[in-house]
Amino acid sequence: MSTGQEIPAESGVNYLNANYGIKSWLLTFDHKRIGLLYLVSITIMFIVGGMAAVLMRLHLVEPQGALFEPETYNKMFSTHGIIMVFFFLVPSIPATLGNFLIPLMIGARDVAFPKLNLLSWYVFITGAALALFATLSGGVDTGWTFYPPYSSLYSHSNVTVVALGVFIAGFSSILTGLNFIVTIHKMRAPGMTWFRLPLFIWAMYATSLIFVLGTPVIAITVFLLGLERVLHVGIFDPSVGGDPLLFQHLFWFYSHPAVYIMILPGMGVVSELVTAFSRKKIFGYSFVAFSSLSIAVISFVVWGHHMFVTGQSIYAGLVFSVLSFLVAIPSAVKVFNWTATLYRGSISYQAPMLYALGFVGLFTIGGLTGLFLASLATDVHLNGTYFIVAHFHYVMVGGAVMAFMGGIHFWWPKITGRMYPDYWARIAAAIVFVGFNLTFFPQFILGYAGMPRRYAIYPAEFQVLNVMSSAGASILGIGYLIPLIYLTWSMRYGKPAGRNPWGAKGLEWTTLSPPPTENFEEIPIVTEDAYNYPVAGGTRV
Amino acid sequence: MMGFFQFGINSLAALMDIPMQPPVASSIAEGVDQLYLLLTGITLFFSVLIFSIIFYFMIKYRRRSEGEVPPETHSSLFLELAWTIIPSLMCVVLFVWSSSLYIRNARPPAASTEIFVIGKQWMWHIQHPEGPREINELHVPIGVPVKLTMTSQDVIHDFYIPAFRVKKDVLPGRYSSLWFQPTQTGTFHLFCAQYCGTNHSEMIGWVYVMTPTDYAAWLAGGEKTESMAQQGERLFSQFGCGSCHTPEAGGRAPSLVGLYGKPQKLQSGETRVVDEALIRQAILVPNTVRIGNFEPIMPTYQGQIDEEQMLQLIAYVKSLGSAERTNGQ
Numbered sequence: 050m051s052t053g054q055e056i057p058a059e060s061g062v063n064y065l066n067a068n069y070g071i072k073s074w075l076l077t078f079d080h081k082r083i084g085l086l087y088l089v090s091i092t093i094m095f096i097v098g099g100m101a102a103v104l105m106r107l108h109l110v111e112p113q114g115a116l117f118e119p120e121t122y123n124k125m126f127s128t129h130g131i132i133m134v135f136f137f138l139v140p141s142i143p144a145t146l147g148n149f150l151i152p153l154m155i156g157a158r159d160v161a162f163p164k165l166n167l168l169s170w171y172v173f174i175t176g177a178a179l180a181l182f183a184t185l186s187g188g189v190d191t192g193w194t195f196y197p198p199y200s201s202l203y204s205h206s207n208v209t210v211v212a213l214g215v216f217i218a219g220f221s222s223i224l225t226g227l228n229f230i231v232t233i234h235k236m237r238a239p240g241m242t243w244f245r246l247p248l249f250i251w252a253m254y255a256t257s258l259i260f261v262l263g264t265p266v267i268a269i270t271v272f273l274l275g276l277e278r279v280l281h282v283g284i285f286d287p288s289v290g291g292d293p294l295l296f297q298h299l300f301w302f303y304s305h306p307a308v309y310i311m312i313l314p315g316m317g318v319v320s321e322l323v324t325a326f327s328r329k330k331i332f333g334y335s336f337v338a339f340s341s342l343s344i345a346v347i348s349f350v351v352w353g354h355h356m357f358v359t360g361q362s363i364y365a366g367l368v369f370s371v372l373s374f375l376v377a378i379p380s381a382v383k384v385f386n387w388t389a390t391l392y393r394g395s396i397s398y399q400a401p402m403l404y405a406l407g408f409v410g411l412f413t414i415g416g417l418t419g420l421f422l423a424s425l426a427t428d429v430h431l432n433g434t435y436f437i438v439a440h441f442h443y444v445m446v447g448g449a450v451m452a453f454m455g456g457i458h459f460w461w462p463k464i465t466g467r468m469y470p471d472y473w474a475r476i477a478a479a480i481v482f483v484g485f486n487l488t489f490f491p492q493f494i495l496g497y498a499g500m501p502r503r504y505a506i507y508p509a510e511f512q513v514l515n516v517m518s519s520a521g522a523s524i525l526g527i528g529y530l531i532p533l534i535y536l537t538w539s540m541r542y543g544k545p546a547g548r549n550p551w552g553a554k555g556l557e558w559t560t561l562s563p564p565p566t567e568n569f570e571e572i573p574i575v576t577e578d579a580y581n582y583p584v585a586g587g588t589r590v
Numbered sequence: 591m592m593g594f595f596q597f598g599i600n601s602l603a604a605l606m607d608i609p610m611q612p613p614v615a616s617s618i619a620e621g622v623d624q625l626y627l628l629l630t631g632i633t634l635f636f637s638v639l640i641f642s643i644i645f646y647f648m649i650k651y652r653r654r655s656e657g658e659v660p661p662e663t664h665s666s667l668f669l670e671l672a673w674t675i676i677p678s679l680m681c682v683v684l685f686v687w688s689s690s691l692y693i694r695n696a697r698p699p700a701a702s703t704e705i706f707v708i709g710k711q712w713m714w715h716i717q718h719p720e721g722p723r724e725i726n727e728l729h730v731p732i733g734v735p736v737k738l739t740m741t742s743q744d745v746i747h748d749f750y751i752p753a754f755r756v757k758k759d760v761l762p763g764r765y766s767s768l769w770f771q772p773t774q775t776g777t778f779h780l781f782c783a784q785y786c787g788t789n790h791s792e793m794i795g796w797v798y799v800m801t802p803t804d805y806a807a808w809l810a811g812g813e814k815t816e817s818m819a820q821q822g823e824r825l826f827s828q829f830g831c832g833s834c835h836t837p838e839a840g841g842r843a844p845s846l847v848g849l850y851g852k853p854q855k856l857q858s859g860e861t862r863v864v865d866e867a868l869i870r871q872a873i874l875v876p877n878t879v880r881i882g883n884f885e886p887i888m889p890t891y892q893g894q895i896d897e898e899q900m901l902q903l904i905a906y907v908k909s910l911g912s913a914e915r916t917n918g919q
Contacts, residue, residue: 120788192785198762199745199787203711287763293746294761327651328658333665336674358748359759360766363696367689374681378674385673388640391647395658398648406644413640417633420681424688426695427626430755433748433783497626498609499752501783504791508779510609584662 063466063563078163079566084149085464086170088457091137091145092533094177097184098132099529101125106488106522112509119505123190124206126503130193132184135215136177138449139307142314143260144173144225146456147253149464151229153557153564154247156238156573161231169224176218183210192503194304197296198286201277209278212271219268222310226260229253238556240575244338247555247579248331251338252317255345259306259313263349267303270296294359301352309348311445313341315408315452316383322405322455323387324580325553327394331580333386340379347376357428366425373423380416384409399551400474404455407482411447415440418493436496442489454481454532461536462550466563467543473535481528487521554580615778615799616754617771618695623755625688632680695756698769702737705730706818708897709740709747709760712789714780715898719905721815722808726795728780730772731805737769739866743897748784751797757783765866772799822906825899829891843888844881850911854881869904 064081067073074082105125108116117125148166152159160166183189189211191200200208233254237246274296276282283289285296324331331337353361353369387409396402418440422428431437462468491514496502500511507515549558560569614620651660705728708715716724730736740749742762749768750757758768782793800808816824826832834843853863857880862868872879873895876888895903 119791123785123788123790190788194785196746196785199785203745203787287761293763328653328660329663332663333670336665336670358757360761360764363693366692370689371685374685377681378678381677382670382674384640385669388643388647389669391644391651393661393663394647394651395653395660396648396651397653406648409644410637410641414633414637417636420632420684421626421629424625424629424684425692426622426688427629429692429695429757430622430626430752432757433750494608494610497611499612499750499779499781501750501781501791503785506791508794513608583659585659 062565063561064566065466065563067566076167078159078167080148080152080160080163080166081464081564081566081568083166083170084145084147087140087144087148087173090170090174090177091140094132094136094181095529097181098129098137099526101129101132103522103526105129106519108505109507109515110519112507112512112515114506117505120190121188122505123192123503124184124188127189127192128184131180131189131211131215133445134193134307134311135218136173136180138311138445139222140173140218140225141311141449141453142318142456143229143253143256143310144170144221146249146318146453146460147229147256147314148225150460150557151232151250151253152236153463153560153568154250154555155233155236155241156556156569156575157232157236158567158569158572160228161236162228165224166228169221169228172224173218173221176214176216176221178214179217180211180214183207183214194300195271195274195296196293196300197274197277197284198288198291198293201274201284202281202286202289209275212275212278216268216271216275219264222260222264226257226264229257230261233257238573238575242575244335245575245578246338247317248320248334248337248341249314249317252313252320252341255341256310256313258345259310259348263303263306263310266299267307270299270303273299294356294361297356297359298352301355302349305352305355306345306348308441308444309344311449312412313344315412315449316341318452318456318459319387319405319408321553321555322401322459323390323409324582325459325551325555326399326402326405327391327396328552328582329390329392329394329580330578330582331386332389332392333382334579336382337386340382343379344376347372347379351376354423354428357425358432370423370425374420377416377420377423380412384413384416398475399458399471400478401455401459401551403475403478403482404451404458407478408448408451408455411443411451411482411485415443415447418443431496433501434496435492435500435502438502439489439492439496442492447485447489451481451485454478457536458532459551460557461539462546463557463562463564465540465543466546466561467539467541468546468550469532469535469539469543473531477528477531477535480524480531484521484524484526484528488518488525489521491515491517491521554582612752612755613774613776613778614753615772615774615776616751616756617773618691619753619755619773621691621695625691628687629684632684698737698767699735702735702769703731704737704739706901707738707740707749707760708743708901709749709782709786709793710743710897711745711787712782712793714749714782714793714795717818717898717901718809719818720809721817721820722812723815726780726793727798728795729798729800729805729808731802732772732775732799733802735769735771737767739765739767739901741765741897741901745786746784747782747786747793750781750783751778752781753778753797759784765870775799775801818902818905819909820906822899822902822904822909825895825903826906829895831903834888841884843884846907847910850908852911856881857883866904869907870900873900873903 064079108114108122187207189208190206191204191208273284277284283291285291285293320331351373353365354373357366495514546562548562556573706717714726716728740760742760747760749760754770756768756770758766778797780795780797835846837845849864853861855861874892877886
């Protein structure tokens with residue numbers, strides 16, 4: 050965006066080298082540094098969760114289980130789920146790219162509450178450290194869903210400590226969400242009206258709403274679980290006077306919206322990437338923006354579709370089914386708009402774009418297979434099988450993680466000031482795409498064929514598909530390792546990026562790479578819409 | 591077209607020895623499979639559509655020079671409405687189809703054979719009203735609707751027979767039910783589909799669908815056992831229930847004869863039909879479901895009666911109901 054203001058001269062001082070030493074990082078109030086603190090923390094969590102996944106897949110090569118006792122396998126998938134959901138996916142894009150980019154994109158010097166921002170990181174790593182500690186010292190075997198009465202009065206694993214970790218990390222989400230909402234409302238640069246905001250900001254806004262409204266519910270829920278487990282207060286177990294389905298209602302009231310906490314930011318990232326690499330204005334800006342908000346709103350009233358086979362009434366089932374179909378519409382609208390954005394564009398295929406297009410394709414499959422589960426009659430058969438596993442991995446990994454990778458690659462030059470080798474990045478993206486599909490596509494078939502999830506051993510007829518899936522997982526693992534290597538390498542040896550290596554629009558590209566601590570020497574004045582790429586026959590106004 | 595497509599996929603899968611779907615062995619399985627096929631068709635159509643458009647645009651509109659500036663295109667309200675309304679209409683069709691199928695599949699026919707299931711870590715106890723008990727095996731006759739009444743002794747389990755396309759959670763502290771009508775004799779998988787702890791993946795078994803004559807022979811064979819109602823009757827006297835709950839006991843408590851299946855006004859003012867859940871509640875927490883003007887003198891039997899005995903007592907109370915209907919003429 051041409052803003053006409055003077056950008057600080059290339060003095061060489063930026064947020065990374067403004068001061069040195071561990072204290073300057075651990076006590077920083079700079080949103081960019083806090084974003085990086087999060088990036089390091091969640092990368093560690095991703096590696097732990099990913100290793101658990103690879104071990105699980107190796108185990109499942111044999112029907113009788115190749116590696117572990119069932120008890121260990123159960124701890125493996127529980128660790129994988131808990132770490133990936135609560136300590137990687139939920140904070141992934143919001144806490145890293147969101148923290149780094151929101152002030153830069155709206156033309157602000159920082160978030161509204163910088164100290165609160167740092168506090169939220171400390172709260173997060175406290176929760177994460179507890180969860181890691183509990184996992185490594187004995188583990189937890191309840192699955193990430195913690196269904197009582199198993200989790201409250203039967204499991205002999207570290208449920209309480211992990212639940213405490215989830216409880217604590219939740220406050221980090223609430224603080225971050227609050228911070229973002231206030232920042233987006235109050236800190237926009239002059240001229241940055243709501244409908245000039247990049248769609249990433251709309252997506253972060255919708256996500257923050259869910260953070261603030263949904264997270265307290267999961268906090269209460271795991272608190273009640275702890276109460277029953279530690280003090281035997283009857284809440285969920287009928288043998289002490291509780292109701293086992295109450296937990297599921299409360300849990301999914303948060304955890305379904307949490308799915309959108311994971312995918313909405315990804316949608317925001319993809320909107321930025323698709324426009325930048327096709328040099329086009331987004332197709333249907335307001336439809337994409339409002340579909341984010343409507344997804345956030347509807348996401349709060351679809352939790353019952355996780356409970357179609359629990360014995361909830363037929364009528365409740367019908368209502369939740371129709372609402373679940375409803376959430377498919379805004380998702381479809383987004384996919385069509387991204388695709389239409391490519392029309393007559395000038396499309397280039399650097400790594401971030403490959404991830405973005407991968408996202409659109411895989412999210413389409415993930416979304417459409419959701420229809421099988423919104424449909425009551427088919428859900429009865431598919432619920433609790435590998436079909437579910439495949440479906441949500443298409444959305445969470447094919448969608449959210451693809452977008453996260455795309456976003457990291459896109460803004461890496463802004464974050465570090467360096468370019469990574471695009472050739473390797475494109476190869477890694479292709480490996481991830483192939484490995485992902487090989488891992489999870491066979492699981493759709495496994496599910497329909499009737500294989501239940503969370504099985505440490507399984508009937509022999511399911512072996513071929515399981516072996517395919519395990520082979521895919523090892524390819525996927527390699528696909529994720531390669532970026533770790535070249536991105537680390539690029540921090541020292543990469544070519545300097547310059548302000549705007551992609552020729553992208555957006556205020557973040559008008560400042561230095563890496564940006565100075567105060568982001569902009571002078572607060573920009575915004576005079577144009579987002580994605581105002583030049584068009585043939587003159588510049589758009 | 592759809593059938594041809596399915597044929598292609600199935601033959602390919604058969605070559606590679608990959609199971610594409612479970613056997614089609616119940617009256618509802620075919621309907622579920624048809625809906626599944628339609629959903630697969632929709633998924634394939636839209637995935638192929640989106641992928642093809644993306645690939646086409648990727649090639650046709652690839653950047654040819656660094657300084658390339660694309661022409662302006664305008665958002666189109668027509669397109670936006672089209673791709674909002676068309677998927678909405680498709681969702682309406684899917685919702686109506688799947689829901690009507692679900693409602694039809696959810697209600698057991700009145701004349702169903704009843705079998706009882708108790709889930710516990712990590713096995714399935716099956717009890718037939720005629721007396722025979724099984725563990726991790728379920729014998730049923732072909733062509734007859736079978737209704738399972740299920741409960742759990744500990745955590746949440748889930749009773750899943752893929753070949754019948756049926757599944758229902760089995761919860762502690764309440765009864766859930768599930769029904770099916772087998773259409774094919776044979777042996778089919780039975781799985782626990784709700785994670786229930788260490789040996790969850792070993793909480794599996796087999797369903798044997800038999801011809802009616804084989805089934806009758808199976809029921810009659812094996813050790814002679816009392817029926818569930820007879821076992822319930824013994825428990826009834828063992829726990830001393832009869833000292834109050836009989837017409838001869840002097841009106842200290844309601845007689846149970848003919849009670850099952852009738853609506854009763856409770857002291858709370860609520861009217862409830864006497865069913866399994868109500869009898870269970872009356873035995874475990876008697877004061878919450880008091881009928882008539884009797885004194886609240888019944889003690890709780892919480893912790894003294896296990897799930898199996900509970901089902902036997904209920905079967906006994908049920909048998910009293912039918913006794914009245916036949917003898918009371």
